[in-house]
Amino acid sequence: MKKSLIALAVLAASGAAMAQSSVTLFGIVDTGVSYVNNAAGDVNKYGVHSSGNQTSRLGLRGTEDLGGGLKAGFWLEGEIFGDNGNASGLDFKRESTVRLSGNFGEVRLGRETTPTFRAGLKYDLFGATGIGQNMGYKAWSTVGGAYGADDNTIRANNMVSYSSPNMGGFTGNISYAFDEKQGANNVGRYIGGNVGYDNGPLSVTAAYGTLAGATNGDRDEYSVGAGYNFGVAKVVGLAQQIKYKPSVGSNAKFTNYLLGVSAPVGGVGEVKAQYAFYDQQGDAKAHQVSLGYVHNLSKRTALYGTVAYLKNQKGSQMSLNAKGVNNSVDTRTNLSGLTTGANQTGVQVGIRHAF
Template sequence: MKKSLIALAVLAASGAAMAQSSVTLFGIVDTGFAYVDNASGNDSVYGLSTSGNATSRLGFRGVEDLGGGLKAGFWLEGEIFGDDGNSKGFNFQRESTVRLSGNFGEVRLGREQTPSYRKTSSYDLFGQAGIGQFMGWSDWGTNSDFQTRVSTADASNIRASNIVSYYTPNFSGFTGGLGYGFDEQVSGKNGRYVGGFVAYDNGPLSIAVSYDQRELLGSVGPVATAVPFTGSRDTLTVGASYNLNVVKLSTILQQSKYKIDGAGSEKFNAYALGASAPLGAGEVKLQYALYDQKAIDSKAHQISLGYVHNLSKRTALYGTVAYLKNKDDSNLGLAAKNLGSNLTGPGAGENQTGVQLGIRHSF
């Protein structure tokens, strides 16, 4: 009898512990047909690609209730490629963090999207995926008068490794986040990141401002005679949206400045203006983007039209068409992920058109 009571007590205790912890497997598989003209040497590229509407991913997240409003958690997430099954292997470079949260907010340690990018990128109507996406967070350092070849990983400031991040609670619609990514260098500070955002969300209005800086190390000049340089990339972004119910308006204003030590600076401005509206069982969206590459005195215009049709809460069909017009020395290309190995910019001053049709399933 005593043994039975002890066994029941152990089961009850373990059940209580399990009730306080949870682990969730989640993901998205997004695969579709893609076509891009004038992709390489005036040739077209077509076939299957991935992440046309949302980035395909596989992840694990968990949380443990420590009591008193304190919670511990983790998040492991890696990108998957629906078209070829991750031929180069799977990793957790999208996110790998451990977290502690409470009434004070949340602290995260590891690798993740930078706080500055996480909030202001949400104003891109195409969700930073597919050929329609706003491309302001490009690595502009590879497209400049200095012919800069940046060797720092994550030079686009989208993600950072070795980062400590803090996110505030919601104060009557106001939120904020800060992050510091360690360079972990014996000398110098190549790769170090610091940045954050402040935002206000209240009913139909949402607005956010972010700023970040990443220290860079690269080379300047022709390959044969290139010389090393040190410097930084500073990016200021303002994003806003307003929901009128029948239509939602969204905008992004951004400036990225490359400061090359002893050699001045270069600016790249990017702007987006879009509108989305419910249509049937889905949503139609239209977005215009301007990329003013002052460093090379060139511009590019992008217009994107898309429709997402929801078959259920987890499954949707989508279609996107985008047109990119490069002017002068601009050589930007549409982002059709994993569409062969020949997808490049169309050439300086050349134009490019792309189409994507696919299916997205989340779990």
């Protein structure tokens, strides 16, 4: 009898401990068919794409309740490709962090998205995926690899981040990524932060970050975004400027603007339209117009369609990004001898399932 009581007590204690901890397997599989014209070589490209509406991913996350409002956790997340089954193998480059949170906010250590990218992502109606996405956060530098593996500042390795608690709608984040002496001039070191206000229908966020490079000096980035949900429609806007400050030669500046509107349809769908303008170094400019519709079949499954048009002007050579199908543009020389990327039109249809 005593042995039975002891066994029950052990099981009860074990159950209580397990109840304080949790580990979750999660992911998204997003696959469809894309068509893009005027790709490199003056060809039309079409085929099966990955991540047309949301980035396909597989991950593990977990938390442990330490008591007194203190929690420990981890997040491991890697991208998967529905079109070829991840030919290069799964890694955790989307996020690999350990974290500690409480009334003071949250501290994270590892690889994750930067505060500058997270600030702009809030106002991209296409969620930084597919042919409709805002492309302002690309690596604009013409010197490949001058800033390390993450020239676009979307993510950073070796980062320590602090996020404040929500204080009446106000939040803030500050992050520092160590260069760990990977090269000269602190190449790969990132420092950035954002402050935001999200309360009811209104959202406003400002961000700043700087990434140290080798021969190209620092890459400084500033952005401010805002959105307002009127119920019948949501309007968003974003302004972003990126400056390269080389130790030799003149600075380079890239200024990008975004304006978008989305509206619910019948309680199960969403229609969205977005315009982006990319004012590049010199006179190069590009205009992007994107239209999309998402139809939710359930809370986890949706069908989607996107149409986008990209117009390159005066030396711009941007291209629509249909992952797994196209990320290039045909270049042509005009009468004045200037090489410019061709205009592009793209179409994507697909299905997204979350688990």
